[in-house]
Amino acid sequence: MMAVLNIMKQIYLYTNVSSSNPKCFYQPQYVDKALICDKFVLSLNSRIVFQLSKNQIEDTFMHKGLRRKLVEEIRQKGISDENVLAAIGSVPRHLFMDSSFLQFAYLDKAFPIAAGQTISQPYTVAFQSQSLQLKKFEKVLEVGTGSGYQAAILCCMGASVYTIERQKSLYEFAGKLLPGLGYRPHFFFGDGYLGLPTYGPFDKIIVTAGASFVPEPLKQQLKVGGIMVIPVGKSDLQIMKIITRVSENEYLEEDKGGFVFVPLLTGISD
């Protein structure tokens, strides 16, 4: 509850952005849509309209030190792919969250972002990234852009990333933040259940929300020899499935243990 109150205190919505002295106010009814991160100010229709200056997205020695500790923690938990560990050590996770939550940014924990969604736990991001067996320049589809952190990790690993999000405010947030940090995935607003048929097939597919079943369009958009990583199950627990497309009509499925994700939902949300 304290966290929620703190979040609410952070939110300022500008009524008139073009004004040189915009009036600041705070309205709880917009919290769900507005709360993303204090790197941006959102207008009343939740469009991102204002980006803070460069010195407010700084990455200090302290942040780097915290990341080094996080990398060691994740290594201890069994992640061995050095490219994944290097990416976790490089991407400034604190910039994907509100700056008042710095103390949470480098804990190995999921954390709430906007619209009732979460930024995945770093171990989970690392586990899914490692499971993709990624090679440089491979074409990867991510379903569930969220904060954009996972997409940044994949970019950092040299993939060509296509990421799709169903929540407009998150799609817009990540679409502004990542290029500002030098990560350039292709962003799409839409229903990831359908994948991106006109951009596929993909070498790899990563789904970062819990699905109740494996969507057929995603299977179809996987190259033969390609790998899909997808958590499948009920809302309180999903099993991480690694699905390899062995031939045109054959898929090999492996189960890799229990994880908890927010649900994969159908349709889009403005």
Ligand code: SAH
């Ligand atoms: N990869 C994200 C994790 C976000 S949580 C990160 O690194 O922060 C899962 C995200 O999946 C949420 O943002 C949610 O809105 C999104 N999502 C859920 N169902 C979806 C769907 N059908 N298509 C696209 N995105 C979806």
